[in-house]
Amino acid sequence: MAKWGMVIDLEKCTGCQACTAACAMENNRLPGEQWQDVVFFTEGEYPSVQAKWFPRPCMHCENPSCVHVCPVRATYKTGDGFVLVDWNRCIGCKYCMIACPYGVRFYTDEKPLVGPDLKTVFKSNDERSWNPPWKMPDARENWKRGVGIQPRGVVSKCTFCYHRVSKAPKGVADLSEHDPETREYTPACVVACPPTARYFGDLDNPDSEVSKMIANKNGVRLLDQLGNKPQVYYLTGSGGAVPSNRAIRKT
Amino acid sequence: MSLDILNTAISRRRFLQVSGATGAAAAAGAGLEGVIGQPVPKAMAASAESKTVVTKNVCNQCPARCGIDVYTTDGRVYAIYGSLESPISNGKLCPKGYLGAYFLYDPDRFRGPMKRTNPKKGRDEDPKFVQISWDEALKTVADRLNALRDKGESHRFAILEGRGWGASDAGLHGTFGALYGSPNVAIGHSATCADASKKAKLLLDGNYSYNAYDYANTNYMLIFGASFLDAYRPYNNNLQVWGHIRTKSPKTKVTAVDTHLNTTLAAADRALLIKPGTDGALALAIAHVILTAGLWDRNFVGDFKDGVNHFKVGEATLKPEDFNEKWTKGLIEWWNVELKDRTPKWAAGITTIPERDIVAVARELATTRPAMVLFERGPTAHSNGVYNGMAIHSLNALIGSMYAEGGLMSQMGVPYGKLPVRADDYMDDYAKSDDRKKHPRIDLVKQEWLMASNQSQAVAGNHLAGKPYKLDTILFYMTAPIYSAPEARKWEEALQSMYVIDTSPFPGETAMFADLVLPDHTYLERLQDAPTYPFQGWPMTTLRVPAVKPLHDTKVYGDVLIEIGKRIKGPMSEYYRKLGNTENLIRHLAKGFAENPGTNGVNSFESWKEKGCWYRKPYLWRQVHGEFFEWDGAGYKKPMTPEDVKKKLLKTASGKFEFKASYVQDNEKYAAYINKHLGVPIERVGFPQWVAPKFYGGGDLHLNTPKLALQAEGRAGNVPHATTIAQPVVGGRRTIYLEIHPEAARKRGIRDGDRVRIKSEVGSVEAIARHYQGVRPDVVVLPNILGHWAQGRWARQNRLPTGSASELIVNKSEPISGLAMYYATKVTVQRA
Structure with missing residues (x-):
């Protein structure tokens, strides 16, 4: 069984947010419900100022805080590395959102960032919280895996594009968007990334491209000191933002 | 979410009512991998998603021409990804590319042709549109145009054109204007785009166009106000290139110049925050350093006859005959009249860029090969824009990057097939009459604007002033000056006294002032050709194939124009009847590929539709160490004569890169015009030089x-x-x-x-x-x-x-x- 993981090369990332836009399209997200966000921040003073950005999907932790706190076992870890939410079970208590150190979980019924609310413009006549004409084919939807348009009152998050990756041929080491054989199984953000800053593959396979990159280019994990053991690794090269090793000051 | 905790063991929610594998997956237990028993992907694709169709189209969100794969299931678009077959997208898209379905399913789109019933126009006036039939809509336009023609006033009809795509839309305008008899069909948007960079290049290297660039092979980029990682076309490909050039060996070094820190400057190795409008001063100082330090490319530019560098600060005593110029012309004169005083210290005072940064950039640029300098609207949308652009583009000659590997090229055209019908055969006496030639364009291009190509931003003001005349009817295609032109609000006044036709599918500001709306399809519904903007030099054209049937009663703009043409009295209608429709036109274009099959095998309309693009690699010319070569089928080996170079590449009067631009220097009218408007002495109008920018608006x-x-x-x-x-x-x-x-x-x-x-x-x-x-x-x-x-x-x-x-x-x-x-x-x- 594969242990799927992602590598993001920050030196290549241009902060274009194609990952964010593609994720929203592939997974039918609302504006602002950015399962795959890019966080921008600035440091320093003019003229020696820096603008930086940090792409941030769900880390699909080996030791996920969210799973530990869920009172109804709605959020769970699969054997091949996905952290998913079962929308049939989720009660929307948001414990997981508080427990997640990476801030990558979203509650359905937030006030929309930009009005009018798409949920009222594209009203649903079933248990889906909304019903946009561009939504994914029904056959792809899978509420047990948190895939598709969620019902009201639940928490949602990046699924590593479970509906794509889970169909990948068994035993494949890497899912590359450049290879027509594996492209359709590759997560949307990886397919989308124009500078090819993202890689996706089997972390348990020492011959996978992702395993080699992590080894050769000193892959680091965000907030590693917390012990969540993310399955998303960052390559920082010489140009990327490195928020991974900042100490958290507890007050 | 109500308190249903107790019931969560069994789903209280809708079980997915779908057939096949997903249903099986949903029934499997949570917490396990959960796909036990799921059919293999191929079977999956064959069953559950059997109705998924992928169509080739071209993104519409910028001019780049990124090929896209549009995924539809049961006639509904649910995903768009870059097409692997497109050499621009290479399977990728920028963030805009993923917005496509939102445009298609925009709930505010026009449902069909609309007629205004409220004669009052204003921001607060509801147009009170009523939907009409296409027959009525087209007849309404034709009646107006015929009436104008009957009065001998066909020049009072104008089309304003924005993002034209190819021969099947904006490409129809020229013929329509000629047959109908209006100089204002169409007025392009290029003067609100980037005409100054093109003009600067025309003066120096003889090509009135944007450049193609060999980014992948360059080792140094100096970017002036072209936000490479924010908006510069082809944005998607730029981002792909960035991933490559920043991780290749050697890593491409980037210096970016702008007035604020955008993502381009943030990602660059050096960000220079320059005072607005002073980029030309920076470029001149860089040129000054390159010359005084003896770092110019001798293979391309040439050298002093005695091999000694005589460029000394402030000394204007050099003689042109002491320097053997190779592919440039006027270097010594340029030095004498301009560059000798353009020291880094001088430029630092004007640009606020520290002297040491200017020197460092100049040295890096001139000692890294290959290198390139690019610029666009940032430094050129100023009163001194063309001179800024000339100063910047001159650097490309000094470092020898013109037509070199890792440098700049010119874009080649597409060998389209001929149309089935010749417009010249359908010009009637009215269209050919001298009376038609009497009327200038409404924007006064070639008159008040002697050297400009377009002046769409002048149309509102000229119309209001009745100078040279008032327009009767105006049609907007892919442009909305009422939102985007300078002094946009003036258009609200102007459009009150014109009959306004909008063709956008969306209810924008133009439509709110429109008397008639002839809504276009959105791009996912269109069949449309789109030759590439300058990209990598070799010719390329793309095709939009409809992914879905039109959602509403809309019509592709090219067909709207053809249908109007069919309704104009006289032989013009015959021309358009013979042309038929845009599909017929596109099929004729594709016939050109039979003799020129693309690198991807495209040789017909059908194969073009299947692949979404035709292109033919490689680029045919290259400059190597100061010698020009043509592709001979295996390599750049066939030497080119100076005449060849002049005909195909450096298209100036001299066939050289002219630091003293003969285009203006040897044209008395142009020289006098520039002297009058910019105060540049006539004897030096041709040189890239510092002209202080002027600012307007009264603020601080x-x-x-x-x-x-x-x-x-x-x-x-x-x-x-x-x-x-x-x-x-x-x-x-x-x-x-x-x-x-x-x-x-x-x-x-x-x-x-x-x-x-x-x-x-x-x-x-x-x-x-x-x-x-x-x-x-x-x-x-x-x-x-x-x-x-x-x-x-x-x-x-x-x-x-x-x-x-x-x-x-x-x-x-x-x-x-x-x-x-x-x-x-x-x-x-x-x-x-």
């Missing part, structure tokens, strides 16, 4: 109104998915912010997040201010996006900024190119 802060990655050509205003990620560096999420330096803000009592009024002599807009250390203290930045008062429900509800940034821009144009000076307005900012 320079206004920069850049494009953003999510701008989507002004059409993203009604797409909340774009709005929420539009201006990432200073926040975004809900609106567009005014970037202001904290020091400048504090002086004006403006706190971070305050609502402010931005004001110039021509307009006033309110926005939320964001303190940002990355903007020059003498500059404020308001991206040219949002601020719509029409365009749909989301655009209207989110009226911050309260107007388009264009409402603030003083309508002045650079005299040589006619380019609107978008970045020459100064504003005041105060708390609202």
Whole structure:
């Protein structure tokens, strides 16, 4: 069984947010419900100022805080590395959102960032919280895996594009968007990334491209000191933002 | 969510009512891998998603021509990805590419042709549109045009053209204008785009076009005001290139020049925050250093006969005959009259860029091979724009990057097949009469604007003044000057006294002033050809194939124009009947591929449809160490004569890269014109030189109104998915912010997040201010996006900024190119 993981090369990332836009399209997200966000921040003073950005999907932790706190076992870890939410079970208590150190979980019924609310413009006549004409084919939807348009009152998050990756041929080491054989199984953000800053593959396979990159280019994990053991690794090269090793000051 | 905790063991929710594998997966237990028993992917694809179809189309959100794969199931578009077959997309897209379905399913789109029933026009006037049939709509237009022709006033019909795609839309305009008899069909948008950079290149290397670039092989990029990672076309490919050049060996080093820290400057190795309008001074100083330090490319430029570098600061005594120039012309004269005094110290005083940075950039640029210098609207949308552009582009000659590997090229054209019918055979006496030649264009190009190609931003004012005449009917295609032109509000006045036809599928500001709306398909519904913008030099053209049947009663614009043509009296109607429709036209274009099959095997209409693009590699010419070669089928081996180079590449009078541009220097009318408008002495009009910029608007802060990655050509205003990620560096999420330096803000009592009024002599807009250390203290930045008062429900509800940034821009144009000076307005900012 594969242990799927992602590598993001920050030196290549241009902060274009194609990952964010593609994720929203592939997974039918609302504006602002950015399962795959890019966080921008600035440091320093003019003229020696820096603008930086940090792409941030769900880390699909080996030791996920969210799973530990869920009172109804709605959020769970699969054997091949996905952290998913079962929308049939989720009660929307948001414990997981508080427990997640990476801030990558979203509650359905937030006030929309930009009005009018798409949920009222594209009203649903079933248990889906909304019903946009561009939504994914029904056959792809899978509420047990948190895939598709969620019902009201639940928490949602990046699924590593479970509906794509889970169909990948068994035993494949890497899912590359450049290879027509594996492209359709590759997560949307990886397919989308124009500078090819993202890689996706089997972390348990020492011959996978992702395993080699992590080894050769000193892959680091965000907030590693917390012990969540993310399955998303960052390559920082010489140009990327490195928020991974900042100490958290507890007050 | 109610308290249903106890019931969660069994699903209290809808079980997925789908057939096949997903149902099985849903039935499997949670917490396990859960796909036990699931059919293998191929079977999966064959069963559950059997009706998924992938169609080739071309993204519409910028001019780049990215090939896209449109995924539909049961006739519904649910995904768009870059096409692996497209050499521009290579399977990738920029963030805009993923917005496509939102445009297609925009609930505010026009459902069909609309007729205005409220004669009053204004922001607060409901047009009271009623839907009419296409027959009635087309007849209405034809009746108007026939009536104008009957009166001998066909010049009073104008088409304003924005993002034209190819032969099947904007490519039809020239013929229509000739047959009908109007010089105003069509007036392009290029003067609100980037005409000054093209003009600068025309003067120096003889090509009136943007360049193609060999980014992948360059080792140094010096970028002036072309936001490579924010908006510069082809944006998607730029981003792909960035991933390559920043991780290859050696890593490509990048210096970027702008007035605020955008993502391009942030990602570059060196960011130079320059005083607006002074990029030319920086470029001249770089040239000065390259010459005095003896770092110019001797293979391309040539050398002093005695091999000694005689370029000494301040010394103007050099003789042209002492220097053997190779592919350039006028270097010594340029040095004598201009460059000798353009020291880094001098430039530092003008640009505020420290002397040591100027020297460092010059040395890096000239000692790294290959290297390139690029620029676009940033440095050229100023009163001195063409001269700034010339100074910058000259560097490409000094470092020998013209037509070199890792340098600049010119874009080759597409060998389309001939149309089935010749327009010349259908010109009637009216169209051919001298009377038709009497009337100038409404924008006074070639008259008041002697050297400009277009002057669309002058149309509103000229119409209102009746100078040279008043327009009767105006049609807008892919352009909305009422939102995007300088002094945008003037258009609201002008459009009240014209019969206005809009062709946009979306209810924008133009439509609110329209008498008739002839809505186009959105791009996912269109069949349309689109030759590439300058890309990598070799010829390429793309095809939009409809992914879905039109959702509404809309019509592709090319067919609208053909149908109008069929209804014009006289032989013109015969021409359009023979042309038939755009599909027929496109099929004829494709016949050209039979003799010129593409590198991807495309040789017919059918194969073009299947692949989405035709292209033919390689680029045919290359300069290697100062010698030009043509591709001989295996390599760049066939030497080119100077005559060849002049005919195909350096198309100036001399066949050289002219530092003393004969195009203006040897043309008395042009020289006098430039002298009159810019005060440049006639004897030196041809040289790249420093001309101090002029600023307008009466304020104390320079206004920069850049494009953003999510701008989507002004059409993203009604797409909340774009709005929420539009201006990432200073926040975004809900609106567009005014970037202001904290020091400048504090002086004006403006706190971070305050609502402010931005004001110039021509307009006033309110926005939320964001303190940002990355903007020059003498500059404020308001991206040219949002601020719509029409365009749909989301655009209207989110009226911050309260107007388009264009409402603030003083309508002045650079005299040589006619380019609107978008970045020459100064504003005041105060708390609202």
